[in-house]
Amino acid sequence: MAHTYVLTNRLEPVPAGEDVPAGRPVVEALTSQELASLGYADASAQESLRFLATVENTYLDVLPRCLIGSFAVPDKAHLSCDPLCFAFYLDESHLVFLDEGDTCARMLAAIARQGYVKQPTVAHCLFEFMKLLVKDDLTFLANLEDRMEDVEEAIIDRGMSGANRQMLEFRRKLLRIDTYYQQLVDMASAxxxxxxxxLTHEEGRLFRVFERQAERLLKRSLTLKEYSLQLRELYQTQIDLKQNDTMRFFTVITTLFAPLTLLTSWFGMNFANMPGLDWSGGYPAVIGVSLTIVxxxxxxxxxxxxL
Incomplete structure (x- = not known):
């Protein structure tokens, strides 16, 4: 179902079945079928939008009279799953999101609930939309860092046999989110x-502000990626220490019994005239010497x- 809004000094929903007021900037969230029926953009632009809506990539294409792009937003609760993918079309008076799910509808409803919009333009609405995409990301990265610190403490305290799998999961998550932030930076820069x-000069300035915000998130994710590598090195160090302790134990045991091996080899020689073979106290003496050496x-x- 299409979700239509007009921009005044806020994002106002248009009830289903009512006509959009003429001359007002329009923001919509549509499916592929609704896009074709409403006739936004030409056939090639519509085909590009349908393709971008399924591509797992955050991308912007600058055309002479419009902008066409896509978002592939990682699901913060399930980063290992497929990202949330949708596309958008922007011209002077229309911002159209092509989404087969309900992500864009929920985001636009959140913008509408915010009330006042500083600039009633579709470009500014896109800026607000992109801000919502990364609204809680600093908190998400901070929570991820806390979980990594817990793993670090567990490795130091207990060795944590399952840490290798957890660290692999951290690296995969950070790789996905790092790619997403890098693409967001590129989009905001474009x-x-x-x-x-x-866009107007002021709208361009807003996206420059967003670019700096995305760069800060990118730097934070890169820092966490380096931290994950340090966790891997720490885990490997703990394994090496355990192996060293094991080798030292076996070395000490081998060294401890080396003199006893010499004694048994010495007295195990089969010489007929070997001194002490007929001595009744020879066996207890060897035991005493062995215990003394040990x-x-x-x-x-x-x-x-x-030891």
Whole structure:
């Protein structure tokens, strides 16, 4: 179902079945079928919109008299799932979102609930729309950082055998959100440059402001990506330490029994005239010597802090 709004000093919904007042800027959220029936843009532009509405990419195409673009917004609650994809068409008096879901309708309803709009233009409405897309992203990134810190503490305290999978999940999420922010920066930059002179100077300034906001989010996501690499290095360090401890344990055990191996090899030689073979106290003596050697080694190892 089409969601239609007109711009006055606010975004006002147009009830279904009523005509849009002439001369007013119009903002709409439509499906592919509704777009064809209303006749916005020419056939090639409509085909481009249908294609962009399904592309998992945030992109802007600057045409002589309009702008056509797409958004691929990661679902913050389920970053591993497919992004929310939709396209938009912007000319001097129309902003049309092509969305097969309800994302754009919900966003426009949120803008309408805000009340006053500083500039009653479709470009300004697009700016407000893009602001809503990243409204809570700093909080989202802060929460993601908190979860990464919890994993870091778990690795240090317990080794955390499942940390490798969690770190892989962090890297995948950050890669997706990092790509999204980079594309948002590129889109905002292209809008601010105003190549086809569709926007006013003030509207271009607004998108320059949004570009700086997206750049800050991009820098934060890049910082978290570096943090995820540090977590991986920490995890590998913990594994190396465990392996070193294991190797040191086996080395100490091998060293501890090396003199005993020498004794058993020495007295295991089959020489007929070997001294001590007929001595009745030979066996207890060997046991005593072995225990003495082991005790001396244990004392030395304790002092060297090898045990």
């Amino acid at each position: 809008l601010a440059e105003n190549e086809n002179k569709l 005790a001396i080694e244990l004392i030395v190892f304790k002092r060297k802090q090898w």
